[in-house]
Amino acid sequence: MRERQTPLTKEIQNYIYENFNAEDELLSEISNQCWAEATIPQINITGYQANFLQFLIKAIDAKNILEIGTLAGYSAIVMARASSAKAKILTIEKEKKHADYAMKKIAEAGFSNKIKVQVEDARQFVKHFTPQTKLDFIFLDANKSSYSQYFDELAPHLRQGGMIVADNAFAFGFLLDSAPERNPKGVRSMLSFHKHILERNDFFTTIVPIGDGMLISLKK
Ligand SMILES: C[S@@+](CC[C@H](N)C(=O)[O-])C[C@H]1O[C@@H](n2cnc3c(N)ncnc32)[C@H](O)[C@@H]1O
Numbered sequence: 055m056r057e058r059q060t061p062l063t064k065e066i067q068n069y070i071y072e073n074f075n076a077e078d079e080l081l082s083e084i085s086n087q088c089w090a091e092a093t094i095p096q097i098n099i100t101g102y103q104a105n106f107l108q109f110l111i112k113a114i115d116a117k118n119i120l121e122i123g124t125l126a127g128y129s130a131i132v133m134a135r136a137s138s139a140k141a142k143i144l145t146i147e148k149e150k151k152h153a154d155y156a157m158k159k160i161a162e163a164g165f166s167n168k169i170k171v172q173v174e175d176a177r178q179f180v181k182h183f184t185p186q187t188k189l190d191f192i193f194l195d196a197n198k199s200s201y202s203q204y205f206d207e208l209a210p211h212l213r214q215g216g217m218i219v220a221d222n223a224f225a226f227g228f229l230l231d232s233a234p235e236r237n238p239k240g241v242r243s244m245l246s247f248h249k250h251i252l253e254r255n256d257f258f259t260t261i262v263p264i265g266d267g268m269l270i271s272l273k274k
Pocket residue numbers: 097098099122123124125126127128129130146147148149152174175176177195196197
């Protein structure tokens with residue numbers, strides 16, 4: 055029988071990381087030192103996911119970008135590097151400590167004018183957010199249990215042909231586990247998020263097995 059999916063061996067993974075990796079010295083420093091410098095967990099996207107996000111941003115020439123979940127600024131810097139000089143990125147973070155550290159790193163990367171970090175709980179933010187210009191690209195990477203809320207409240211602000219990308223679509227590998235040892239509520243909510251967006255006829259959605267899985271929805 056034809057293999058449905060070529061297994062991702064260590065060799066292939068290493069090959070991918072050697073050739074399709076957006077991580078440079080500054081990004082590697084952020085990822086490797088955020089815990090030692092500011093007790094911020096090292097849970098940013100990988101360099102390969104960064105390369106993939108950059109590909110998507112370039113493909114649709116995203117200029118108005120919203121991120122939910124800043125952490126140390128790694129993915130915001132990644133998106134800033136891929137977008138044109140006129141692009142703007144707003145990134146929402148509920149932990150002030152994370153936001154402060156991210157702002158420092160964003161300044162070091164030279165993007166203080168392009169990226170704005172807003173300290174707020176995104177569950178509140180999406181209720182009052184009214185952008186002046188429609189968004190091109192939304193990256194969801196905060197508390198997984200609110201993904202459906204974020205999607206529904208932000209979808210009206212997205213332009214036709216815009217994208218919503220959601221990380222951790224495989225719920226840290228527990229997506230299909232009937233008794234997950236880690237965060238069962240989060241796992242159930244990720245499954246219901248999948249179902250929810252697959253039912254939306256105004257979006258075309260796919261899933262990519264990269265990192266912990268990314269769901270990508272394109273507004274029709
Ligand atoms: C996985 S990290 C984001 C990683 C980041 N996108 C990157 O790849 O560099 C998740 C972040 O979302 C933040 N967060 C969690 N719940 C949130 C909420 N309700 N509103 C805003 N931020 C939240 C956490 O504090 C954490 O910094």
